[in-house]
Amino acid sequence: MSDFDVVVIGGGIAGVSVAYELSGTHRVAVVEAEAHLAFHSTGRSAAMFIPNYGYGPARPLTVASYRFFADPPEGLADGPLLSPRGVLWVARPDQVSSLGEIARAGEATGSRVFELSAEEAREKVPVLRLEVTGGAVWEPDPQDLDVAAIHQAYVRGLRANGGTVLTSSPVRSLARRGDGWRVEAGDATLTCRIVVNAAGAWGDVVASLAGLEPVGLQPMRRTAFMVAGDPAWATWPMVVHAAHEYYFKPDGPQILCSPADETPSEPRDARPDPLDVALAIERINEATTLDIRSVRSEWAGLRTFAPDRNLVVGPDPAEPAFFWSVGQGGTGIQAAPATAELLAAMVRGDSVPSHIEETGLDLEELSPARPALGRSRLASR
Ligand SMILES: Cc1cc2nc3c(=O)[nH]c(=O)nc-3n(C[C@H](O)[C@H](O)[C@H](O)COP(=O)(O)OP(=O)(O)OC[C@H]3O[C@@H](n4cnc5c(N)ncnc54)[C@H](O)[C@@H]3O)c2cc1C
Numbered sequence: 001m002s003d004f005d006v007v008v009i010g011g012g013i014a015g016v017s018v019a020y021e022l023s024g025t026h027r028v029a030v031v032e033a034e035a036h037l038a039f040h041s042t043g044r045s046a047a048m049f050i051p052n053y054g055y056g057p058a059r060p061l062t063v064a065s066y067r068f069f070a071d072p073p074e075g076l077a078d079g080p081l082l083s084p085r086g087v088l089w090v091a092r093p094d095q096v097s098s099l100g101e102i103a104r105a106g107e108a109t110g111s112r113v114f115e116l117s118a119e120e121a122r123e124k125v126p127v128l129r130l131e132v133t134g135g136a137v138w139e140p141d142p143q144d145l146d147v148a149a150i151h152q153a154y155v156r157g158l159r160a161n162g163g164t165v166l167t168s169s170p171v172r173s174l175a176r177r178g179d180g181w182r183v184e185a186g187d188a189t190l191t192c193r194i195v196v197n198a199a200g201a202w203g204d205v206v207a208s209l210a211g212l213e214p215v216g217l218q219p220m221r222r223t224a225f226m227v228a229g230d231p232a233w234a235t236w237p238m239v240v241h242a243a244h245e246y247y248f249k250p251d252g253p254q255i256l257c258s259p260a261d262e263t264p265s266e267p268r269d270a271r272p273d274p275l276d277v278a279l280a281i282e283r284i285n286e287a288t289t290l291d292i293r294s295v296r297s298e299w300a301g302l303r304t305f306a307p308d309r310n311l312v313v314g315p316d317p318a319e320p321a322f323f324w325s326v327g328q329g330g331t332g333i334q335a336a337p338a339t340a341e342l343l344a345a346m347v348r349g350d351s352v353p354s355h356i357e358e359t360g361l362d363l364e365e366l367s368p369a370r371p372a373l374g375r376s377r378l379a380s381r
Contacts, residue, residue, distance in 0.1 A: 004029045004164070006347065007183050007192040009171050009206050011037035013147070013333055014325045015198035016154040017340035022347060023161035029192070030163070031185040033170035033202075038151050040269070041200055044301030045333050046224060046249070046256060048238060050087055050142040052106035052113070054331035055309040057366050059109050060359030061335040061342070067355065068337030069145065075160070076153035082143040085249065086237035088116075088124055090287070093134035098242040103137050114138040125236050127288040142238065144249075147333055171199075174210040181210075181321065194347060196323045201267035201302045203312075203326030212316055215373045216307045217326060220262040223276040225298035227290075229255040239288075246283040254296060257284055262303070270300040303330045308372035310365050311335070313343055317369040323347060324368045342366075 004027045008019045011032030019030045034040070049069065051062050069081045089102050099115065106113035114137070121136035122128045155165065169186035174195060176182075183190040199206040204214035231253050238249035244260040259280035263273075281292045306312050306327035316322040325343050328335065341353050342361075352363070364370060 002029070002164070002188065002190050003027075004190060004192040006194045006196060007031060007181070007190050008196040008198055010198035010200055010202075011165065011167065012040060012042035012198065012200050013038070013151055013154075013336045014200065014328060014339070015196070016151060016158060017336045018196055018198060018325055018343045019163055020154040020157040020161070021340045021344035023158045023163040025348060028158065028163045029166060029190060030158070031166045031169045031171055031183070031188070031190070033168075035168045037155065037165070037167065038148075041301045041303065041328075041332065042147065042151060044224070044270075044299055045147055046247070046258065047145045047147045047333065048085070048087075048142060048249075049082060049145050049334045050139075051109045052087075052102070052111045052139060052142075054335070055329065057310055057361055058329065058331040058335050060361040061311070061338040061356070062331060063110060064338035064341075064356045064359050064361070065335055069143075069150070072153055073157065076157045077149055079146070079149065081146050081150050081153070083146070085142055085144045087139045087142045088121060088237045088239050089137040089139070089242050090121060090128065090239055091134050091136070091242035092132055095242055096134040099135055099137050102242060106137070106139055111139050111141050125239055125288075127290050128239070129286075129288060132287055137242075138237070145333055150333065150336070171206060171209065174206070179321075194321050194323065196325060196343070196347070198325045200326065200328075201265075201304045203304070203324065205267060207316075207322075207324075210319065210322055212319055212322060213375045215312050215324065215326065215368060215375065217304050218307075219265045219267055219302040219304045221265045221270045221300050222258065222303050222330070223261050223272045223280070223298070223300045224256060224258045225272070225277050225280070226251065226254040226256055226296045227292050227294070228296065229253055241283070241287070246280050246287070248284055248290075255290070257281075257292070259283065265302055267302070270302050272298045272300040276300075305329045306373060308370075310372075311339065312368050312373070313339060313366040314346055314363070314368055
Protein backbone atom coordinates (compact mmCIF):
# COMPACT_ATOMS: atom_id res chain seq x y z
CA MET A 1 0.00 0.00 0.00
CA SER A 2 1.53 3.33 -1.08
CA ASP A 3 0.21 6.74 -0.17
CA PHE A 4 0.20 9.72 -2.55
CA ASP A 5 -1.45 13.11 -2.78
CA VAL A 6 -2.44 12.57 -6.43
CA VAL A 7 -2.80 9.46 -8.59
CA VAL A 8 -2.90 10.21 -12.33
CA ILE A 9 -4.51 7.48 -14.43
CA GLY A 10 -2.93 7.26 -17.90
CA GLY A 11 0.68 7.66 -19.05
CA GLY A 12 0.03 9.43 -22.36
CA ILE A 13 0.87 13.10 -22.84
CA ALA A 14 -2.17 14.28 -20.82
CA GLY A 15 -1.18 12.19 -17.80
CA VAL A 16 2.55 12.79 -17.66
CA SER A 17 2.22 16.54 -18.28
CA VAL A 18 -0.18 17.17 -15.39
CA ALA A 19 1.77 14.75 -13.19
CA TYR A 20 4.92 16.80 -13.81
CA GLU A 21 3.13 20.10 -13.15
CA LEU A 22 1.87 18.82 -9.79
CA SER A 23 5.04 17.01 -8.75
CA GLY A 24 6.74 20.14 -7.41
CA THR A 25 4.06 20.54 -4.76
CA HIS A 26 2.45 17.08 -4.41
CA ARG A 27 3.44 13.42 -4.05
CA VAL A 28 2.33 12.12 -7.44
CA ALA A 29 2.02 8.68 -9.05
CA VAL A 30 1.17 7.94 -12.70
CA VAL A 31 -0.42 4.54 -13.29
CA GLU A 32 -0.43 3.21 -16.85
CA ALA A 33 -2.17 0.04 -18.05
CA GLU A 34 0.35 -0.78 -20.78
CA ALA A 35 3.94 -1.97 -20.35
CA HIS A 36 5.14 1.21 -22.13
CA LEU A 37 4.07 4.81 -21.65
CA ALA A 38 2.66 6.65 -24.70
CA PHE A 39 1.66 3.32 -26.30
CA HIS A 40 -1.75 4.59 -27.50
CA SER A 41 -2.69 7.95 -29.09
CA THR A 42 0.37 9.86 -27.89
CA GLY A 43 2.76 7.55 -29.73
CA ARG A 44 0.74 7.63 -32.97
CA SER A 45 0.24 11.31 -33.84
CA ALA A 46 1.28 13.43 -36.81
CA ALA A 47 3.40 15.49 -34.40
CA MET A 48 2.20 18.93 -35.49
CA PHE A 49 1.74 22.24 -33.67
CA ILE A 50 -0.94 24.16 -35.60
CA PRO A 51 -2.63 26.97 -33.64
CA ASN A 52 -5.21 27.31 -36.45
CA TYR A 53 -6.56 23.80 -35.80
CA GLY A 54 -8.95 22.27 -33.32
CA TYR A 55 -12.19 23.08 -31.58
CA GLY A 56 -13.05 25.91 -29.17
CA PRO A 57 -10.73 26.00 -26.13
CA ALA A 58 -8.08 23.80 -27.79
CA ARG A 59 -6.97 26.86 -29.77
CA PRO A 60 -6.18 29.22 -26.87
CA LEU A 61 -4.64 26.30 -24.97
CA THR A 62 -2.41 25.58 -27.98
CA VAL A 63 -1.35 29.22 -28.19
CA ALA A 64 -0.57 29.22 -24.45
CA SER A 65 1.43 25.99 -24.84
CA TYR A 66 3.95 27.53 -27.22
CA ARG A 67 6.20 28.88 -24.49
CA PHE A 68 6.77 25.40 -22.97
CA PHE A 69 7.70 23.92 -26.37
CA ALA A 70 9.93 26.86 -27.29
CA ASP A 71 11.60 27.19 -23.90
CA PRO A 72 11.07 24.12 -21.69
CA PRO A 73 12.15 24.26 -18.04
CA GLU A 74 15.87 23.79 -17.45
CA GLY A 75 17.10 20.18 -17.63
CA LEU A 76 13.96 18.62 -19.14
CA ALA A 77 14.95 18.44 -22.82
CA ASP A 78 18.25 17.69 -24.57
CA GLY A 79 17.38 19.52 -27.80
CA PRO A 80 14.69 21.62 -29.49
CA LEU A 81 11.10 20.38 -29.16
CA LEU A 82 9.90 22.40 -32.19
CA SER A 83 11.23 22.64 -35.73
CA PRO A 84 9.99 24.71 -38.69
CA ARG A 85 7.39 23.19 -40.97
CA GLY A 86 4.44 25.44 -41.99
CA VAL A 87 1.10 24.31 -43.35
CA LEU A 88 -0.24 24.72 -46.88
CA TRP A 89 -4.03 24.31 -46.94
CA VAL A 90 -5.05 23.36 -50.50
CA ALA A 91 -8.46 23.18 -52.18
CA ARG A 92 -9.78 21.96 -55.50
CA PRO A 93 -11.22 24.66 -57.84
CA ASP A 94 -14.78 23.92 -56.62
CA GLN A 95 -13.75 24.23 -52.94
CA VAL A 96 -11.87 27.54 -52.83
CA SER A 97 -14.56 29.22 -50.71
CA SER A 98 -13.43 27.09 -47.74
CA LEU A 99 -9.97 28.70 -47.95
CA GLY A 100 -11.38 32.07 -46.87
CA GLU A 101 -12.83 30.48 -43.73
CA ILE A 102 -9.50 28.84 -42.93
CA ALA A 103 -7.68 32.16 -43.40
CA ARG A 104 -10.14 34.02 -41.14
CA ALA A 105 -9.93 31.34 -38.44
CA GLY A 106 -6.13 31.51 -38.60
CA GLU A 107 -6.14 35.30 -38.19
CA ALA A 108 -8.51 34.96 -35.22
CA THR A 109 -6.01 32.59 -33.57
CA GLY A 110 -3.20 35.10 -34.16
CA SER A 111 -1.49 33.10 -36.92
CA ARG A 112 0.09 34.64 -40.00
CA VAL A 113 -1.91 33.56 -43.07
CA PHE A 114 -1.37 34.26 -46.78
CA GLU A 115 -3.80 33.37 -49.57
CA LEU A 116 -1.92 31.89 -52.54
CA SER A 117 -2.75 31.12 -56.17
CA ALA A 118 -2.35 27.55 -57.40
CA GLU A 119 0.96 28.55 -59.07
CA GLU A 120 2.30 30.06 -55.84
CA ALA A 121 1.25 26.93 -53.94
CA ARG A 122 3.15 24.78 -56.43
CA GLU A 123 6.29 26.83 -55.85
CA LYS A 124 6.16 25.63 -52.21
CA VAL A 125 5.25 22.00 -53.03
CA PRO A 126 6.24 21.26 -56.64
CA VAL A 127 4.33 17.95 -56.83
CA LEU A 128 0.90 19.66 -56.60
CA ARG A 129 -1.11 19.23 -59.82
CA LEU A 130 -2.11 22.68 -61.09
CA GLU A 131 -5.26 21.42 -62.85
CA VAL A 132 -6.84 20.21 -59.57
CA THR A 133 -5.55 23.01 -57.31
CA GLY A 134 -7.92 25.97 -57.03
CA GLY A 135 -5.82 27.90 -54.52
CA ALA A 136 -4.17 27.64 -51.13
CA VAL A 137 -3.66 29.27 -47.75
CA TRP A 138 -0.08 29.40 -46.52
CA GLU A 139 0.64 29.47 -42.78
CA PRO A 140 4.36 29.74 -41.98
CA ASP A 141 4.01 29.40 -38.19
CA PRO A 142 2.98 25.75 -37.58
CA GLN A 143 5.88 23.56 -36.47
CA ASP A 144 6.87 19.93 -36.14
CA LEU A 145 6.80 18.63 -32.56
CA ASP A 146 9.30 16.09 -31.24
CA VAL A 147 6.59 14.12 -29.41
CA ALA A 148 8.90 11.48 -27.93
CA ALA A 149 11.19 14.19 -26.54
CA ILE A 150 8.23 16.17 -25.14
CA HIS A 151 6.76 13.12 -23.42
CA GLN A 152 10.20 12.14 -22.12
CA ALA A 153 10.79 15.68 -20.85
CA TYR A 154 7.72 15.45 -18.65
CA VAL A 155 8.66 11.98 -17.36
CA ARG A 156 12.18 13.18 -16.61
CA GLY A 157 10.87 16.22 -14.72
CA LEU A 158 8.36 14.11 -12.81
CA ARG A 159 11.03 11.62 -11.73
CA ALA A 160 13.46 14.43 -10.78
CA ASN A 161 10.74 15.79 -8.47
CA GLY A 162 10.36 12.40 -6.78
CA GLY A 163 7.25 11.29 -8.72
CA THR A 164 6.39 7.61 -9.25
CA VAL A 165 5.55 5.89 -12.56
CA LEU A 166 3.89 2.46 -12.53
CA THR A 167 3.52 0.67 -15.89
CA SER A 168 1.60 -2.60 -16.55
CA SER A 169 -0.81 -1.33 -13.88
CA PRO A 170 -4.37 -1.10 -15.23
CA VAL A 171 -6.67 0.58 -12.72
CA ARG A 172 -9.42 -1.92 -11.94
CA SER A 173 -11.09 -0.30 -8.94
CA LEU A 174 -11.48 3.20 -7.55
CA ALA A 175 -13.15 3.43 -4.15
CA ARG A 176 -13.77 6.38 -1.84
CA ARG A 177 -11.94 5.94 1.51
CA GLY A 178 -12.39 8.68 4.13
CA ASP A 179 -11.37 11.94 2.48
CA GLY A 180 -9.48 10.19 -0.32
CA TRP A 181 -9.36 7.23 -2.68
CA ARG A 182 -8.16 3.65 -2.69
CA VAL A 183 -6.87 2.77 -6.17
CA GLU A 184 -6.20 -0.82 -7.23
CA ALA A 185 -3.91 -0.84 -10.25
CA GLY A 186 -2.36 -4.11 -11.44
CA ASP A 187 -0.62 -5.62 -8.41
CA ALA A 188 -0.46 -2.31 -6.56
CA THR A 189 -2.86 -0.68 -4.12
CA LEU A 190 -2.48 3.07 -3.77
CA THR A 191 -4.21 5.61 -1.58
CA CYS A 192 -4.46 9.28 -2.45
CA ARG A 193 -6.49 12.44 -1.88
CA ILE A 194 -7.09 13.24 -5.55
CA VAL A 195 -7.51 11.20 -8.74
CA VAL A 196 -6.82 12.65 -12.20
CA ASN A 197 -8.51 10.83 -15.07
CA ALA A 198 -6.15 11.13 -18.08
CA ALA A 199 -7.14 7.78 -19.59
CA GLY A 200 -7.69 9.03 -23.16
CA ALA A 201 -10.21 6.85 -25.03
CA TRP A 202 -10.91 5.01 -21.74
CA GLY A 203 -11.87 8.19 -19.84
CA ASP A 204 -15.52 7.19 -19.41
CA VAL A 205 -14.54 3.63 -18.43
CA VAL A 206 -12.35 5.01 -15.63
CA ALA A 207 -15.13 7.36 -14.46
CA SER A 208 -17.52 4.43 -14.24
CA LEU A 209 -15.03 2.63 -11.94
CA ALA A 210 -15.52 5.56 -9.55
CA GLY A 211 -19.29 5.38 -9.93
CA LEU A 212 -19.38 8.66 -11.87
CA GLU A 213 -21.51 9.51 -14.87
CA PRO A 214 -19.67 9.41 -18.24
CA VAL A 215 -19.16 12.58 -20.29
CA GLY A 216 -20.02 10.78 -23.55
CA LEU A 217 -16.54 10.30 -25.04
CA GLN A 218 -16.37 8.96 -28.58
CA PRO A 219 -13.00 7.62 -29.77
CA MET A 220 -12.45 8.09 -33.53
CA ARG A 221 -9.87 6.06 -35.44
CA ARG A 222 -7.40 7.92 -37.65
CA THR A 223 -4.99 6.21 -40.03
CA ALA A 224 -1.45 7.22 -40.95
CA PHE A 225 1.31 5.66 -43.05
CA MET A 226 4.78 6.31 -44.43
CA VAL A 227 5.79 6.21 -48.07
CA ALA A 228 9.17 6.77 -49.71
CA GLY A 229 10.16 10.42 -50.02
CA ASP A 230 13.33 12.29 -50.87
CA PRO A 231 15.65 14.18 -48.48
CA ALA A 232 15.44 17.10 -50.94
CA TRP A 233 11.75 17.46 -50.05
CA ALA A 234 12.41 17.79 -46.31
CA THR A 235 11.61 21.52 -46.24
CA TRP A 236 8.17 21.23 -47.82
CA PRO A 237 5.34 22.32 -45.56
CA MET A 238 2.63 19.94 -44.43
CA VAL A 239 -0.09 19.87 -47.13
CA VAL A 240 -3.61 19.67 -45.67
CA HIS A 241 -6.69 19.39 -47.84
CA ALA A 242 -9.08 22.24 -46.94
CA ALA A 243 -12.03 19.83 -46.56
CA HIS A 244 -9.86 17.34 -44.60
CA GLU A 245 -9.81 14.64 -47.29
CA TYR A 246 -6.07 13.94 -46.80
CA TYR A 247 -2.81 15.39 -45.51
CA PHE A 248 0.86 14.65 -46.05
CA LYS A 249 4.18 16.01 -44.79
CA PRO A 250 7.85 15.15 -45.12
CA ASP A 251 9.26 13.08 -42.26
CA GLY A 252 13.01 12.76 -42.79
CA PRO A 253 13.48 10.83 -46.03
CA GLN A 254 9.86 9.60 -45.96
CA ILE A 255 6.42 11.18 -46.32
CA LEU A 256 3.79 10.78 -43.63
CA CYS A 257 0.30 10.50 -45.18
CA SER A 258 -3.25 10.25 -43.84
CA PRO A 259 -6.80 10.13 -45.24
CA ALA A 260 -7.76 12.34 -42.25
CA ASP A 261 -10.36 9.67 -41.46
CA GLU A 262 -12.69 9.68 -38.45
CA THR A 263 -14.22 6.26 -37.84
CA PRO A 264 -16.07 5.72 -34.54
CA SER A 265 -14.37 3.04 -32.44
CA GLU A 266 -14.49 1.40 -29.05
CA PRO A 267 -11.53 2.25 -26.78
CA ARG A 268 -8.94 -0.24 -28.05
CA ASP A 269 -5.53 -0.75 -29.61
CA ALA A 270 -6.48 0.78 -32.98
CA ARG A 271 -5.33 -0.89 -36.19
CA PRO A 272 -5.39 0.57 -39.72
CA ASP A 273 -8.01 -0.59 -42.23
CA PRO A 274 -6.33 -1.23 -45.64
CA LEU A 275 -9.27 0.51 -47.34
CA ASP A 276 -8.47 3.76 -45.52
CA VAL A 277 -4.85 3.54 -46.63
CA ALA A 278 -5.93 2.88 -50.23
CA LEU A 279 -8.33 5.85 -50.12
CA ALA A 280 -5.59 8.20 -48.98
CA ILE A 281 -3.25 6.98 -51.71
CA GLU A 282 -5.96 7.57 -54.33
CA ARG A 283 -6.70 11.10 -53.08
CA ILE A 284 -3.04 12.13 -52.75
CA ASN A 285 -2.19 10.69 -56.20
CA GLU A 286 -5.11 12.67 -57.68
CA ALA A 287 -3.87 15.89 -56.10
CA THR A 288 -0.14 15.41 -56.73
CA THR A 289 2.44 13.76 -58.98
CA LEU A 290 3.84 11.76 -56.04
CA ASP A 291 2.65 8.54 -57.73
CA ILE A 292 2.49 6.56 -54.47
CA ARG A 293 2.56 2.82 -55.17
CA SER A 294 3.69 1.22 -51.95
CA VAL A 295 3.55 1.82 -48.21
CA ARG A 296 6.53 1.39 -45.87
CA SER A 297 4.66 1.31 -42.57
CA GLU A 298 1.14 2.04 -41.37
CA TRP A 299 -0.66 2.58 -38.09
CA ALA A 300 -3.85 3.98 -36.57
CA GLY A 301 -4.67 5.80 -33.37
CA LEU A 302 -7.72 7.11 -31.58
CA ARG A 303 -8.70 10.77 -31.42
CA THR A 304 -11.28 10.98 -28.65
CA PHE A 305 -13.97 13.65 -28.55
CA ALA A 306 -16.65 14.80 -26.10
CA PRO A 307 -20.10 15.38 -27.71
CA ASP A 308 -19.36 19.10 -28.35
CA ARG A 309 -15.73 18.34 -29.36
CA ASN A 310 -14.27 20.54 -26.61
CA LEU A 311 -11.76 19.18 -24.10
CA VAL A 312 -13.10 18.14 -20.70
CA VAL A 313 -10.84 19.59 -17.98
CA GLY A 314 -11.64 20.16 -14.33
CA PRO A 315 -13.22 18.63 -11.24
CA ASP A 316 -16.25 16.40 -11.51
CA PRO A 317 -19.22 18.33 -10.09
CA ALA A 318 -20.46 15.25 -8.23
CA GLU A 319 -17.02 14.33 -6.89
CA PRO A 320 -14.60 17.28 -6.52
CA ALA A 321 -11.63 14.98 -5.70
CA PHE A 322 -11.92 13.44 -9.20
CA PHE A 323 -10.43 15.61 -11.97
CA TRP A 324 -10.94 15.03 -15.71
CA SER A 325 -8.42 15.67 -18.51
CA VAL A 326 -9.96 13.97 -21.53
CA GLY A 327 -11.47 14.70 -24.97
CA GLN A 328 -8.20 15.99 -26.47
CA GLY A 329 -9.31 14.95 -30.00
CA GLY A 330 -6.67 15.85 -32.59
CA THR A 331 -4.90 18.48 -30.48
CA GLY A 332 -3.77 16.59 -27.40
CA ILE A 333 -0.05 17.06 -27.97
CA GLN A 334 -0.05 20.69 -29.08
CA ALA A 335 -2.36 21.80 -26.23
CA ALA A 336 -0.84 19.58 -23.52
CA PRO A 337 1.46 22.04 -21.70
CA ALA A 338 -1.17 24.70 -21.01
CA THR A 339 -3.87 22.11 -20.31
CA ALA A 340 -1.60 20.56 -17.67
CA GLU A 341 -0.71 23.95 -16.18
CA LEU A 342 -4.41 24.84 -15.98
CA LEU A 343 -5.44 21.55 -14.41
CA ALA A 344 -2.59 21.69 -11.89
CA ALA A 345 -3.75 25.18 -10.87
CA MET A 346 -7.29 23.83 -10.41
CA VAL A 347 -6.04 20.94 -8.24
CA ARG A 348 -4.02 23.36 -6.09
CA GLY A 349 -6.93 25.79 -5.87
CA ASP A 350 -4.86 28.52 -7.58
CA SER A 351 -6.13 31.08 -10.07
CA VAL A 352 -5.72 30.51 -13.81
CA PRO A 353 -2.08 31.14 -14.83
CA SER A 354 -1.82 34.60 -16.41
CA HIS A 355 -0.42 33.42 -19.78
CA ILE A 356 -3.50 31.19 -20.15
CA GLU A 357 -5.96 33.81 -18.94
CA GLU A 358 -4.53 36.29 -21.49
CA THR A 359 -5.74 34.06 -24.32
CA GLY A 360 -9.37 34.72 -23.34
CA LEU A 361 -9.97 31.03 -22.58
CA ASP A 362 -13.53 30.40 -21.34
CA LEU A 363 -13.32 27.83 -18.50
CA GLU A 364 -17.03 27.01 -18.87
CA GLU A 365 -16.28 25.52 -22.30
CA LEU A 366 -13.99 22.96 -20.62
CA SER A 367 -16.13 22.15 -17.61
CA PRO A 368 -17.18 18.53 -16.92
CA ALA A 369 -20.48 20.10 -15.72
CA ARG A 370 -21.30 21.98 -18.95
CA PRO A 371 -24.80 21.37 -20.33
CA ALA A 372 -23.47 20.22 -23.74
CA LEU A 373 -22.30 16.99 -22.10
CA GLY A 374 -25.91 16.19 -21.20
CA ARG A 375 -25.05 14.56 -17.89
CA SER A 376 -28.55 14.00 -16.55
CA ARG A 377 -27.80 13.46 -12.88
CA LEU A 378 -25.70 16.62 -12.78
CA ALA A 379 -28.29 18.71 -14.57
CA SER A 380 -30.74 18.10 -11.72
CA ARG A 381 -28.26 19.15 -9.03
C1 LIG B 1 -3.12 9.78 -36.58
C2 LIG B 1 -3.17 10.82 -35.49
C3 LIG B 1 -2.58 12.07 -35.71
C4 LIG B 1 -2.58 13.03 -34.69
N1 LIG B 1 -1.89 14.20 -34.90
C5 LIG B 1 -1.80 15.11 -33.91
C6 LIG B 1 -1.00 16.29 -34.07
O1 LIG B 1 -0.39 16.48 -35.12
N2 LIG B 1 -0.94 17.16 -33.03
C7 LIG B 1 -1.62 16.96 -31.86
O2 LIG B 1 -1.54 17.80 -30.96
N3 LIG B 1 -2.35 15.84 -31.66
C8 LIG B 1 -2.45 14.91 -32.66
N4 LIG B 1 -3.20 13.77 -32.48
C9 LIG B 1 -3.98 13.64 -31.23
C10 LIG B 1 -3.11 13.23 -30.06
O3 LIG B 1 -2.34 12.10 -30.41
C11 LIG B 1 -4.03 12.92 -28.86
O4 LIG B 1 -4.93 13.99 -28.63
C12 LIG B 1 -3.21 12.72 -27.57
O5 LIG B 1 -2.18 11.79 -27.79
C13 LIG B 1 -4.12 12.24 -26.44
O6 LIG B 1 -3.28 11.98 -25.32
P1 LIG B 1 -3.83 11.24 -24.04
O7 LIG B 1 -2.73 11.21 -23.06
O8 LIG B 1 -5.13 11.86 -23.67
O9 LIG B 1 -4.22 9.79 -24.56
P2 LIG B 1 -3.31 8.42 -24.69
O10 LIG B 1 -1.98 8.75 -25.28
O11 LIG B 1 -4.14 7.45 -25.40
O12 LIG B 1 -3.07 8.04 -23.19
C14 LIG B 1 -4.09 7.50 -22.37
C15 LIG B 1 -3.47 6.39 -21.56
O13 LIG B 1 -4.36 5.94 -20.54
C16 LIG B 1 -4.10 4.57 -20.34
N5 LIG B 1 -5.22 3.96 -19.64
C17 LIG B 1 -6.49 3.79 -20.08
N6 LIG B 1 -7.23 3.14 -19.15
C18 LIG B 1 -6.42 2.92 -18.11
C19 LIG B 1 -6.61 2.28 -16.83
N7 LIG B 1 -7.79 1.75 -16.45
N8 LIG B 1 -5.54 2.19 -16.00
C20 LIG B 1 -4.34 2.72 -16.34
N9 LIG B 1 -4.11 3.33 -17.53
C21 LIG B 1 -5.14 3.43 -18.39
C22 LIG B 1 -3.93 4.03 -21.76
O14 LIG B 1 -3.25 2.80 -21.76
C23 LIG B 1 -3.15 5.16 -22.41
O15 LIG B 1 -1.76 4.93 -22.39
C24 LIG B 1 -3.22 12.77 -33.46
C25 LIG B 1 -3.81 11.53 -33.22
C26 LIG B 1 -3.78 10.56 -34.23
C27 LIG B 1 -4.38 9.22 -33.95
